[in-house]
Amino acid sequence: MKLAIVNDSPMAVESLRRIVGDAPGYRLAWVAFDGAEAIEKCHQERPDIVLMDLIMPGMDGVATTRRIVPEFGCAVLIVTASVDRHTGKVFEAMGAGALDAVNTPVLGAGGDAGGDVLLLHKIDTIATLLQDRNAATVDAPRQPASPPLRGDRTAPLIAIGASTGGPAALARLLGGLPAHPAVAIAIVQHVDEQFCASFTHWLDQQSPVPVRMARAGERPQAGEVVVCGREHHLVLTPAGCFDYVREPTTTAYRPSVDVFFHSLANNHDNHGVGVLLTGMGRDGAAGLKAMRARGWLTLAQDRHSCAVYGMPKAARELDAADKILPLEEIGTTLLQWAEDPLGAARTRRKSG
Structure with missing residues (x-):
């Protein structure tokens, strides 16, 4: 499955590159340092999942997501320095089509990236959803219908x-x-x-x-x-x-x-x-x-x-x-x- 990174921070890009490079089943297609470059590269090679930063100069992550999702059909995972500090923008991005959000893993002194387990879990979850998007709907177990409640009707x-x-x-x-x-x-x-x-x-x-x-x-x-x-x-x-x-x-x-x-x-x-x-x-x-x-x-x-x-x-x-x-x-x-x-x-x- 092809991944792409959109992030203006070289340190964040390096952290994500290492994590993706070591993960089986994924290939890094390309890296873009701003939204305009990301759209251009999507035209050249469409990735399955885009790891999208929120705060970038020029076209930010929300605007880029709003372009990429309907135009190319890519799944977008917001990867930003602090999800908690940018809650409004996170949900604005989800409204534009992003599937989830996670903090950017931080490179430690030994070169290990803290937070990589959560990031990979979210990537794996999105990959599963992409594979299942055309699968048949699973019916929920049917509970027997209960008789109408008398004297204490549920609100419309x-x-x-x-x-x-x-x-x-x-x-x-x-x-x-x-x-x-x-x-x-x-x-x-x-x-x-x-x-x-x-x-x-x-x-x-x-x-x-x-x-x-x-x-x-x-x-x-x-x-x-x-x-x-x-x-x-x-x-x-x-x-x-x-x-x-x-x-x-x-x-x-x-x-x-x-x-x-x-x-x-x-x-x-x-x-x-x-x-x-x-x-x-x-x-x-x-x-x-x-x-x-x-x-x-x-x-x-x-x-x-x-x-x-x-x-x-x-x-x-x-x-x-x-x-x-x-x-x-x-x-x-x-x-x-x-x-x-x-x-x-x-x-x-x-x-x-």
């Missing part, structure tokens, strides 16, 4: 799944909602567990609706957004509460959108809207189809507005979506449900 729910390009899309959708929506909102975004807290905090700053991490044992509550906050799968239990589970272990992504969507199809009595946004692979498509079969309104993002048209494409192929819409029109639909879910449901039944 908007459930959203996203991956590559998701942070920016989510920020736009949540930014268009009222501060006190009449629905609960739950999100599964493919993001490394170490970034869950900072991602949730960043998304909270973009949204008029309070955003926090989902907690096991609580019910969906109208007027707030919860985000899957662990590497385990988020599910809704037959009792109508959120929980985190380890199984299934065979999914390419942890957390899995499919696992969450299947649990909603089986266990949520009040239905609502399922949304599948931009992302690589097929995660969420089968779960969205299960939601549609149970009476949910299901939406998938269209090709033109996606950073990566993978997951919504899979939903289209499975006929899992009632509607395939640009991100702006998805936002309009969610606004209608957020303001008046009962009215939106009645309108849908009449038009259906």
